[in-house]
Amino acid sequence: MSAEKPRLIRSVRLLDAAERRILSEFSAPAAPAHPLNTAELIELAHSFQAQALLVTHHTPLKGDDVAALPDCVKLVATVSVGLDHLDVAALNARGIAVSNTPGVLTDCNADLTMMLIIAASRRAAEYYNIMKKGWGHSLEMDEMLGHRVSGKTLGIIGMGRIGQAVAQRARGFSMNVLYHNRRQLDPSQEEGATYYASLEEMLPKCNILSLHLPGSSNGQPIITARTLSLLPRGSILVNAARGSLVNETALIDALRSGQLAGAGLDVYQNEPNPDPRILALPNVFMTPHTGSATIETRTAMCMLALDNAAAIAAGTPLPSPVTA
Known part of the structure; x- marks a missing residue:
């Protein structure tokens, strides 16, 4: 008699390839018709007696929620x-x-970052709006000019996997890459990028600043009125990391005053309902938290999560464990 399949629940429907794998390798309820909230997830964990829970950022598990999980998890x-x-x-x-899905989304997040850099620098949101309104008149020589990306200096805050992948792409645009990180990388990882232990020393040298670090443990933003004031006037800010990294009131003021020429944003303090003042700004190119949103990457993320679920059931080491 075959062993019972590992018992698993997921808070959202996964991609088709992952759903087929669940059907084949796991014992699981039908995919939810809507993303489960935390209370629904906990209730299902009790009723189904699941060993593994697959979740996304839509289903937080903190404080009393952790205490409420059944012992089977x-x-x-x-x-x-x-x-x-x-x-x-x-x-x-x-x-x-706990496990997560590092590595498999690095390239797609770096690709999106480059899109944000180029779109914000070249006023893509404004050009798009002109075209949607029918265009209607030829632009003058000095009208609606953006900023060239090639040859500019890119500052990266957070030089992990994604930061390094962005730096690699930036070199294709002949950009000079600077970075601020908790520690200096090995020269083989830097590939010519210049390390700054002091963020304050790096910022005045950056034409474009891109954020690639987790939200701070104390919830305090790293981008404030002060840090924005240290950038050269007319710089570009890009954030495809965490909305909590940016003081949005300071960002709005900098975009309105011209201290920032533009911004490319994929993340916001209040998701999925960003500050209306940001939405109203013409010089912001925005995407709805889609850094990993490709078929290839989302499938790989689902499969890695399932690899971890299979490993916990088999008593083997997790492929991508997380510890506090």
């Missing part, structure tokens, strides 16, 4: 790199392992 596998929605220490304290 041995793994929370988030289909994301970010962990802001999970209390990893509390989960680990209950003997529940």
